[in-house]
Structures are given as C-alpha cells and as structure tokens.
Amino acid sequence: MRRKLAAGNWKMNGLGADLAELERLAAAPAPAQTGRLICPPATLISRATLIAGDIAIGGQDCHAAQSGAHTGDISAEMLADCGASAVIVGHSERRADHGETDATIAAKAKAAWDEGLLAVICIGESLAQRDAGETLDLIAAQLAGSLPDNATGANTVVAYEPIWAIGTGLVPTLEQIAQAHDFIRETLTARFGGEGHAFRLLYGGSVKPDNAADIFSVANVDGALVGGASLKADDFQAIIDALDAA
Ligand code: 13P
Numbered sequence: 001m002r003r004k005l006a007a008g009n010w011k012m013n014g015l016g017a018d019l020a021e022l023e024r025l026a027a028a029p030a031p032a033q034t035g036r037l038i039c040p041p042a043t044l045i046s047r048a049t050l051i052a053g054d055i056a057i058g059g060q061d062c063h064a065a066q067s068g069a070h071t072g073d074i075s076a077e078m079l080a081d082c083g084a085s086a087v088i089v090g091h092s093e094r095r096a097d098h099g100e101t102d103a104t105i106a107a108k109a110k111a112a113w114d115e116g117l118l119a120v121i122c123i124g125e126s127l128a129q130r131d132a133g134e135t136l137d138l139i140a141a142q143l144a145g146s147l148p149d150n151a152t153g154a155n156t157v158v159a160y161e162p163i164w165a166i167g168t169g170l171v172p173t174l175e176q177i178a179q180a181h182d183f184i185r186e187t188l189t190a191r192f193g194g195e196g197h198a199f200r201l202l203y204g205g206s207v208k209p210d211n212a213a214d215i216f217s218v219a220n221v222d223g224a225l226v227g228g229a230s231l232k233a234d235d236f237q238a239i240i241d242a243l244d245a246a
Contacts (some may be wrong), residue, residue, distance in 0.1 A: 009091070061128050087119060106147065109227070124160055139180060143158070157202060159204050167228060181221055
C-alpha cells in the first residue's frame, strides 16, 4: 500500500507573514491516509519547520555538491540542517530557467539521499512534445536519466507535471493522466522489479479544489504536486481532503 502524498510547491512565493497559511494547515486534523509536504522558498524553511507539526517541510532544489564555491546555491546538507526532510529536484522551471539536464537531476537526487532527504523528481512534456506524439518517449528518457539506479519507493517520489498544464488552468484529460501514470508505473517496474510498485506517483499542473477528486480517482495517481493552490490553506486543505477520501 502506497501512502498518499499531498505536496505543495510555493515556488518563489511567500514571506514570513505567509507562514500563517502553513499554521492553519497544521492546525487541521492529520489526514488518515495522506502525508503532507510543503516546499516553501528556502528563506522560510527554518521558520516553517517550527510551526509545521507533522507536515513535512522540503526544499525546491539543491545543489549536487555538499558544499563549495557555488554562489547562491543550497546543498542538501543545508536543507537537512534546517529541518527539511524532502527536496524537489528537476522541476521543469529549473530545467528551463537553469538548464538542468537529467544527469544534473540524478546527481541532485543522490545528494538528497545522502542527507536522508526524500527526492521528489519531476518529469513532464511540453505542449510541442505532446503535439508531436513524443510524450511517452520523453517520459521514458527522463525517468531513465533522472532516476539513479538505487532509487526506491522510500527515497524517491516521481511527479508527472506536463509543462503546458503548469500555472495555465489547462489540465490533461483523465485518460491522458492515466496513460502517463500507467506508463510511468510500467517503466519503473520494468527497471526496478517489484520495487517499482512502491514509488508514489504525483500528478502536478493546475490541480485545484474543483478538479482534485477527479484526478485522484485515476489509478496510479498517488497524490499531487500543487503550485498555486498550495499557497492558500483553504484551497490546499480541500485538495488534501479530496486525496484522503479518494
Ligand atoms: P500549478 O499548480 O500552479 O499549476 O503548479 C504546478 C507545479 O508546477 C507544482 O510544482
């Protein structure tokens, strides 16, 4: 049985005052079957861990090296040191804005594991790739390149985020989500054997309170990676509730 996961990615949003939203989430009863993770900007991680209760706190990126001359970067060790237990790696915005390759992302995932962090590894196609019929090939290539060989369901979560659905209000059909998630599961079991069933697969891209229940009804969707709707406690709580009930 895979434990469901509702993950919020605040991206480059959030000042100290916004921790009130996290405080409200933490005050709600813990869902029975669903883990919760909030990834605020790095500047808020330490403060977030003090008020998060049993909501896990994660980073949005880490460097592959433990320390060194990398101005502006943050290491997995630093994230762990300030109380994070997870880190997103390979988000499409980092792939696009910072030229991250699958190899970079695999190295970051290993760095995360070395510090005991759960790696949330993101994959997903652009609209041009979907229109060209390349979605499944791209997913296969990203899984092959971004997941190191010793990935397990305990150290890694895979987030499928079609780039064209991120922040756009566009959501794939349930059939498209099912096709991608079933393919990811098959690819993981082909590579990792029975362990392939242990990885949580999150869907991400315009998940909102009003579409969450439908998305969570899809097989092999074990949760969501939520951007905009994770910034407000009421919206994210509605998504958590839909997931826990699914
Ligand atoms: P939105 O939920 O705002 O579309 O963002 C999704 C995402 O990129 C989460 O990592």
